[in-house]
Amino acid sequence: MSFLHTWLLFTQVRAADPPCIIQGLPNPPQLSKDGDVLIGGIFSLHNKWDQPPQTFTSGPKQGECTSLNLREFQNAQTMVFAIEEINNRTNIIPGINLGYKIYDTCGSVEMTTRASLSLINGDGETNSVACQKPETVQAIIGQTSSTPTIAISATVGPLHIPVVSHAASCACLSDRKKHPSFFRTVPSDYFQSRALAKLVKYFEWTWVGALCSDNDYGNNGINAFISAAKKEGICVEYSKAFSKTDPREKILKIVEIIKASTSKVIVAFVAYTDFGFLLREMALQNMTGFQWIGSESWISDLNTANAEWQHVLKGSVGFAIPKAKMNGLGEFLTKLNPASDIAIYKELWETIFQCKLSTQQNVEMKQLCKSNESLTQVQNLYTDVSDLRIANNVYKAVYAVAYALHSSYGCSKRDSGQGSDLCTNLADNQQPWKIVSELTKIHFTTAAGEDVFFDENGDPAARYDVLNWQQGKDGKTVFVKVGFYDASLQTHLQLTFNNNSIAWAHNKPQVNNSYMNR
Known part of the structure; x- marks a missing residue:
C-alpha cells in the first residue's frame, strides 16, 4: 500500500470520531442533581464493601455495599441541605444553581479512589456519544477519615481540584507539597496531639499507656502525642496499634498488655469504627477502672457511648469538635421521600x-x-440533630466552596445598590485551580456566629470542647462539657475548665493521682 493510501485511511479513521466506550463498569453517584456548577461529595454511606471473588474468566463483577451508616448518611444529607440553602440565597453566587454528585465508598479506599476518578472523568453512563471533555466537578467534599481522604487528595491534587474535608484530621494532610489543593474544616491532629499532652499534664499523670488505630489517623496522632508528652515530662509505658480487620488473637494480645501494665491512664487515639473490637474483649474480661483519655473520633460518638461495653469507658475525658445548631436541618432530614x-x-x-x-x-x-x-x-443517628459536630463541619465546607466560587466568578453588588448580586465570569472561570486560590482567602461567619477561614496549610483554627462521660438519670452515658481548648491563645490560656464537676473512673468525685501515676 502506498504512503498516500495509508495517509488517506488514517485521516478517514480520525474523521470518523468513534464513540467513547467505558473500559469497565459504570459508576453512577448515589445522590445527584444537575446544576450550573457541580460539587462532588464522597462519604462512606455503608460500613462494608463485599467484593465477589474474581474468576479471571470474565470481567470483574460489581461489589455489594452492606450495613448502612446512619451517621454518614446524615453527613451526606447535610451537604445536600447546605447546597439547597445556598441556591435559595441571593447574596452567594446569585443566579448560579449548584448541583452535586455524591458517591458512597462503603468503607473502602479502593472505592474512594474510584469515586474520585468518576468525579473528574464522568461516571461512564454515557458511552454512545463522541468523545468529549467530561463535566468535572469544581470541588470535592470528603471524606470522614484520613486514609481515604489522602487517596482523594493524591488522585485529584495534581489536577488542582480543591478537596475540603469535614473530618480528616491527620497532620500529614497539612503538607502543601503533597496536598496542594487540600483544605479542611476539622482541626489538624498536630494541635489535638499536643492538646492531649497538655490535658494529661494538667492532671499530673506522668505514667500512661497509649493505643491507636493502625492507620494514618491513629499512627500519626499517637506518635505526635508521644513526642509532645515527653516534652511535658510524661512517660509512655506502652504504645500499641490495632484495626477492626485484625485477627482476634492480636486484639487479645493487646488486652493482655493492658492487663499486665501498671499505668491506669490510657490515651486512645482511635477511630470509632475500630474501638469496639478492643472494648468488647475488655468487657468480656471485666476490665474496668481505667481512666480513658480520648481523641475526637470516639469521645463524642453516640454508638460507642451506648454500646454494651460502654461501662469500660466510664469517666472518659477527651477532646471533641464543638457542637453547633443548624436551623432547618432536622426538618430537612425527616422530609426524605x-x-x-x-x-x-x-x-x-x-x-x-x-x-x-x-x-x-x-x-x-x-x-x-x-x-x-x-x-x-424516630430518634436515631440520622434524625438526631441535638449534637451536631461533624455535620456542622460538612455545612461549613460547602459554604467555604460557595464563597470561593462567589469570588472566582466575579460576583458583586449591583452599582445601584438595589437587587441581588451579579456574577459576571461564570463562562470563563470554571477552572478548579482558581477555586483553590480563592479558598486561601475566604473569611466568613456562619449563621451560628462561627468564623471560618483557613491558614497557609489549609487548616482551620484549632478549638475543641473538653467532654467528660457521665451517667445520666436513665443510666445512659451523657457528654458533659467540662472545659475548652483554643490553640490560638497564649500557651497558659489554651486549656481551661469550667465549674462542672468531672466524673472519673472508679466513680471517684475527683482525680486521684496516687493510682494513676507510676
Whole structure:
C-alpha cells in the first residue's frame, strides 16, 4: 500500500470520531442533581464493601455495599441541605444553581479512589456519544477519615481540584507539597496531639499507656502525642496499634498488655469504627477502672457511648469538635421521600423501619411497610440533630466552596445598590485551580456566629470542647462539657475548665493521682 493510501485511511479513521466506550463498569453517584456548577461529595454511606471473588474468566463483577451508616448518611444529607440553602440565597453566587454528585465508598479506599476518578472523568453512563471533555466537578467534599481522604487528595491534587474535608484530621494532610489543593474544616491532629499532652499534664499523670488505630489517623496522632508528652515530662509505658480487620488473637494480645501494665491512664487515639473490637474483649474480661483519655473520633460518638461495653469507658475525658445548631436541618432530614426513584433513600427507610417497600416482589405481607411510617417519630443517628459536630463541619465546607466560587466568578453588588448580586465570569472561570486560590482567602461567619477561614496549610483554627462521660438519670452515658481548648491563645490560656464537676473512673468525685501515676 502506498504512503498516500495509508495517509488517506488514517485521516478517514480520525474523521470518523468513534464513540467513547467505558473500559469497565459504570459508576453512577448515589445522590445527584444537575446544576450550573457541580460539587462532588464522597462519604462512606455503608460500613462494608463485599467484593465477589474474581474468576479471571470474565470481567470483574460489581461489589455489594452492606450495613448502612446512619451517621454518614446524615453527613451526606447535610451537604445536600447546605447546597439547597445556598441556591435559595441571593447574596452567594446569585443566579448560579449548584448541583452535586455524591458517591458512597462503603468503607473502602479502593472505592474512594474510584469515586474520585468518576468525579473528574464522568461516571461512564454515557458511552454512545463522541468523545468529549467530561463535566468535572469544581470541588470535592470528603471524606470522614484520613486514609481515604489522602487517596482523594493524591488522585485529584495534581489536577488542582480543591478537596475540603469535614473530618480528616491527620497532620500529614497539612503538607502543601503533597496536598496542594487540600483544605479542611476539622482541626489538624498536630494541635489535638499536643492538646492531649497538655490535658494529661494538667492532671499530673506522668505514667500512661497509649493505643491507636493502625492507620494514618491513629499512627500519626499517637506518635505526635508521644513526642509532645515527653516534652511535658510524661512517660509512655506502652504504645500499641490495632484495626477492626485484625485477627482476634492480636486484639487479645493487646488486652493482655493492658492487663499486665501498671499505668491506669490510657490515651486512645482511635477511630470509632475500630474501638469496639478492643472494648468488647475488655468487657468480656471485666476490665474496668481505667481512666480513658480520648481523641475526637470516639469521645463524642453516640454508638460507642451506648454500646454494651460502654461501662469500660466510664469517666472518659477527651477532646471533641464543638457542637453547633443548624436551623432547618432536622426538618430537612425527616422530609426524605422513600417513594422517589433514589435507591439509597428506599434502603434508609427499610433499614430504619425494618420493613420492605411494596415495590419489591416476593415479599410477605407481614414484612411490608405500612405506609404510615414517619421519620419524625424516630430518634436515631440520622434524625438526631441535638449534637451536631461533624455535620456542622460538612455545612461549613460547602459554604467555604460557595464563597470561593462567589469570588472566582466575579460576583458583586449591583452599582445601584438595589437587587441581588451579579456574577459576571461564570463562562470563563470554571477552572478548579482558581477555586483553590480563592479558598486561601475566604473569611466568613456562619449563621451560628462561627468564623471560618483557613491558614497557609489549609487548616482551620484549632478549638475543641473538653467532654467528660457521665451517667445520666436513665443510666445512659451523657457528654458533659467540662472545659475548652483554643490553640490560638497564649500557651497558659489554651486549656481551661469550667465549674462542672468531672466524673472519673472508679466513680471517684475527683482525680486521684496516687493510682494513676507510676
